[in-house]
Amino acid sequence: MKVNTKKVSFVEPLTLQSGEVLHGFDLMTETYGELSDAKDNAVLVCHAFSGNHHAAGKKDGEKKPGWWDELIGDGKTIDTKKFFVVALNNIGGCHGSTGPANTENKLKQHNGANFPEVSVSDWVKTQKLLADHFGIDCWEMVAGGSLGGMQALQWGISYPDKVKKVAIIAASSKISTQNIALNEVAREIIRKDENFHNGDYLSKDVSPKKGLKAARMLGHITYLSESNMRKRFGRRLQDPENKIDADVNYEVENYLQYKGEQFANTFDANSYILMTKAMDSFDPAKDFDNDLVKCLKTIQAKLLIISFDSDWLFPKEYGVEIQMSAIKAGINSSYIELEGDYGHDSFLFYSEQYSAALKNFLNSNG
Amino acid sequence: MDNTLQQIVLNWIPSQSKVIDFGCGDGVLLKMLSEQKSITGYGVENDPDKINACIxxxxxxxxxDIDAGIHNYKGMGFDVAVMASSIQCLRKPRDAMKNILKVANECVITLPNFGNWELRLGILNGKMPSSAQLPAKWYETKNLHLCTITDFEELCCEESFVIKKQVYLNRKGKSSWLANRLPNLFAAQAVYLIG
Incomplete structure (x- = not known):
């Protein structure tokens, strides 16, 4: 598989939905496979809340491959022998694209807590500019899970004739009240970290790692299902040799401590807040008199909506809601419900049925 | 679904209409309808392999699951609902029929006729019969409520389901004189347009 990681810079000012202007921005990108001469084999994969441009393959020294490695690669679900796959880190992120922790920001006023609010449609707008950069007029498919699925949906709405297929996985057209509530608890945990300093921690050369870690631990529970946690950890006690913290009793505690720690070392607190805010405010129907049917009528692409039974963060009712509105709107849309072994995180992992659905959708005509 | 049957359904369904096919199988009928009559179609199916075939x-x-879901499609502007060879697989066929007619103005239903002479002979022989339309063994059939053409038409009468059109097909899937003369005995399959 041909992998190409590069930072793409855009010099033109970008007006965000909030009205604020970014005076140029960078996107960290990674591509897999090769773009055909006709440039008609391109697939965009949009990352979820904490994802980034590294979607597939394993780099030297890496323990784990990219976030969608189970599905992207030579001969895999999204076959890189056939398709040119583009992944990127969205603006506001913290993995090389312009964001609150990016000290190379053109304007200092956009550092840290001063970074403007971004929205899902802002991301899609920058992804369109990225498509133009690659000379891609129309995506064969835009796909994503969770917050990535929201971007895929937004693509169909924002650029109806620039995408043929849209895969919305473990996502919704707006998140649940419970989900907003959970996001707010996570943000509050971060804000209450003594090192947060109202988001201005970079200038003080500290990082609210404790808050980030605890927020991620809470988040992680919501990404898994009760049955998955039961099967994976049960009530087994943690081996004293490998305790990450002296207070840990159970394996599940150790796991969350470890995951939280790891996350806090690589993620930025302002990005966390910004990304979850973007997720909370996503509601494309808002621009269409709060009528999702009217909103979906703008879509020309074919939709594939996949929900997972074990997902309680984005329950399947939200997938059904998009499907039912799509039927009312009379647009081409399919809905599939899979059990999923991993709760909300199921979208990240290969399963035969999941892979077949996505692969057949991507390779279907028209 | 064989050719004659497909042709009948194709003739009955108006161009540009919005169609829902309950138990759509591999989606071939909907594909044909969208290619030849420019319909907007949706299939409902619960078998993962068939769903993949649709995709x-x-x-x-x-x-x-059709049993659980017909009523969900009310008020979605469907002109025609299709239920091809699946009504007998439902837990409550009568309620399903009532619901289907709330989903769409008209409904195309195809039905294997359990009154066909071949099947009657099977029963006389003391065994659960099988035929081209009903190939499965008794222990693995999905059919829960098999009926004869007479049974079905009686139900339509009782429930005031108006049969607007009907065609009876013989064992070869053709509309024959004999099958139309004495359908309950000679038809292997019936196709109805109900409103």
Whole structure:
């Protein structure tokens, strides 16, 4: 598989939905496979809340491959022998694209807590500019899970004739009240970290790692299902040799401590807040008199909506809601419900049925 | 679904209409209808392999158990609902019929006729019969409520389901004189347009 990681810079000012202007921005990108001469084999994969441009393959020294490695690669679900796959880190992120922790920001006023609010449609707008950069007029498919699925949906709405297929996985057209509530608890945990300093921690050369870690631990529970946690950890006690913290009793505690720690070392607190805010405010129907049917009528692409039974963060009712509105709107849309072994995180992992659905959708005509 | 049957359904369904096919199988009928009559079609299916076949065929499909879900499609502007050879598989066929007619103005139903002479002979022989339309063994059939043409038409009469059109097909899937003369005995399959 041909992998190409590069930072793409855009010099033109970008007006965000909030009205604020970014005076140029960078996107960290990674591509897999090769773009055909006709440039008609391109697939965009949009990352979820904490994802980034590294979607597939394993780099030297890496323990784990990219976030969608189970599905992207030579001969895999999204076959890189056939398709040119583009992944990127969205603006506001913290993995090389312009964001609150990016000290190379053109304007200092956009550092840290001063970074403007971004929205899902802002991301899609920058992804369109990225498509133009690659000379891609129309995506064969835009796909994503969770917050990535929201971007895929937004693509169909924002650029109806620039995408043929849209895969919305473990996502919704707006998140649940419970989900907003959970996001707010996570943000509050971060804000209450003594090192947060109202988001201005970079200038003080500290990082609210404790808050980030605890927020991620809470988040992680919501990404898994009760049955998955039961099967994976049960009530087994943690081996004293490998305790990450002296207070840990159970394996599940150790796991969350470890995951939280790891996350806090690589993620930025302002990005966390910004990304979850973007997720909370996503509601494309808002621009269409709060009528999702009217909103979906703008879509020309074919939709594939996949929900997972074990997902309680984005329950399947939200997938059904998009499907039912799509039927009312009379647009081409399919809905599939899979059990999923991993709760909300199921979208990240290969399963035969999941892979077949996505692969057949991507390779279907028209 | 064989050719004659497909042709009948194709003739009955108006161009540009919005169609829902309950138990759409591999989606071939919907694909044909969208190619030849420019319909907007959706299939409802619960078998993962058939759902995949629909996706390959480029047909919109919704994964759902029909028994649980017909009423969900009310008020969605469907002109025609199709239920091909699946009514006898439902837990409550009468309620399903009532619901289907609330989903769409008209409904195309195809039905294997359990009154066909071949099947009657099977019963006389003391065994659960099988035929081209009903190939499965008794222990693995999905059919829960098999009926004869007479049974079905009686139900339509009782429930005031108006049979607008009907065609009776013989064992070869053709509309024959004999099958239309004495359908309950000679038809292997019936196709109805109900409103």
């Amino acid at each position: 390959i065929n480029g047909v919109s499909v919704i994964q759902q």
